[in-house]
Amino acid sequence: MSEEKYLLEVEHLKQYFPIKEGFRTVPLKAVDDISFAIKPGETLGLVGESGCGKTTVGRTLLRLYQPTAGRIVFDGDVLFDSEKKIDVNMHPYRKQMQMVFQDPYSSLDPRMTVEDIIGEPLDVHKLYSSKGERRDKILSLMETVGLNAEHAMRYAHEFSGGQRQRIGIARALAVNPKFIVCDEPVSALDVSIQAQVVNMFEELQEKLGVAYLFIAHDLLVVHHISDRIAVMYLGHIMEIADADDLNNNPVHPYTLSLLSAVPIPDPNIARKSQRIILEGDVPSPLKMPSGCPFRTRCRYATEQCAKEMPPLTDRGNRHFVACWNK
């Protein structure tokens, strides 16, 4: 795409899950042909409704699922290429790509102490030479994410949601990764804690230079933290642009409706603003509409939309939109 070096490149990634319907097996197209790239130290926000495949993208990138097709390049190394049949052993890359999970309650093993949870990646990748070094590393990680080092021997259930999410972040940071998939890391937290955690993500990025794929459904949070934002709908990327650009000049009708749904804190302005309400429901990913997946709910839909999926085209200033309408 450009001469700049990307940390992570994803091309035409597809992730289908086989669903049994009676005797037939139907593919559920959770992620259908998406491409994006992330530079070192950059944050790409990924937004979309529930069930549009955001989480699947994150998990497929880390190869927690076996991708159906596509190509994943990380730091110059091809991790997966369905055409050239490249499928590397992920173990060495687990040190460089990590994940922070959505639910801070189920993502920590209730039978383990904080020390063991954070120490697990150190154990797996043998990142210490003595017990003392292991402990020092764990304590310094806990300090990095703002946890009290005295709590190392406690169990996860003794902590609050925000603290648990910090434990999860410390676990992801333990291997010193270059890239972290943040899978709705703040959705399960309440608003005041969300701000703390989001700010911590930003501070860590400044300090450690990690790149994020920040998955969320809250546009305000995503806009705050991201350099670029991608909008997903039913497994497709509809629009991808720089954060401010997307916020100020949204092009795709779906992005417009999403932005109009963002609550406005000032009631006087809120009363004047027009909320674009989408009609109908999200179609089932098992019965995708022909052509553009959004056409069934789009007020600008034309005949062409039913025939062909619009390609992502550059509308200038690295603002890509997948829509037939100009």
Add this chain to the structure above:
Amino acid sequence: MENTEMKKSLLSAQVDLSKFSSANFEKATDEEKRQQDVMGESTTFFKDGMRRLRKNPLAMGSIVVLALIILIIIIAPHIVPYSYDQIISVNGVRDKGSANLGFFMYSDRELQYMRETGEDLFPHIFGTDSLGRDYFIRVIYGTRVSLSVGIIAAIMVVLIGIIYGSIAGYFGGKVDLIMMRIVDIIYSLPDMLIIILISVVLKENLAGKLAGTVFSKLGANMISMFIVFGLLYWVSMARLIRGQILTIKNNEYVLAARCIGTSNGKILRKHILPNCLSVIIITTALQIPSAIFTESYLAFLGLGVSEPLSSLGSLANDARAGMQSYPARLVIPALIICLIVLALNLLGDGLRDAFDTKLD
């Protein structure tokens, strides 16, 4: 700074800091800071569970009952001078009048012997059976056999069940499909028929080889029972463990472990199995009584330990003939079975409550 002149509301309770200088404040010492920490002592998972278990009177009562029973069956044979297969004899002569004695009764010959020598004979606490053997020591040996059959069978069942079930549950897909179909097939085999068949075959083949070993006392029936436990009875355990693992492996912490790069074996051992520990503990505790039951009713059908060794079930079976005249001989082994089974069930419940942190 312009806004130092900010107007203070009359109702505001905010302290006006401008009236104070740093001299008015004193830095907290480290000790004072420590006082602010509200910290409970952190404990390990096991200690925590034991602390909760100790608070449960039913479970503690069960432990006491079980400990007493085990103590008695270990010590009693060293104190009681009779043996389970020995017909009461006085002065080396078989005492034919010693059959069917009541509690703490002596036969005529024994009374005569005691009168003549002035020596006290050990009392027959539960009397004697129809062949004139001391019933107390037979019950003790019966409990020994039943309890050890229960424990050994339960350990076998649990071990095989855990290994099989966790592999099927964790790897899922085709592996699971094939392994569970095998389980279905085993499930459909008639266990009683197989016990009888195996014991017949073993009797023919093993009789010579076993002579003189510990196994010869237990008899081919017992060994075939263990084999059948190992072959057939683990299936329900395997199903249970598989079901548990299917739910636990969907937790995000398992995904997180895979994301870290933890190997499958380690995920199973460190994350999944400890989290089904509560189920494993309670089913083990419940498996022991069910094995005791199976043994008892097999013995009742005449497929249990070979004579003269007794088990609680075979004692009850022998007592059946004289049920009208000597009901105590049926009641005693039945009561002990009840006591052991009840205590193990209550203990299992208590263990589950204590070790399942997700319940509180």
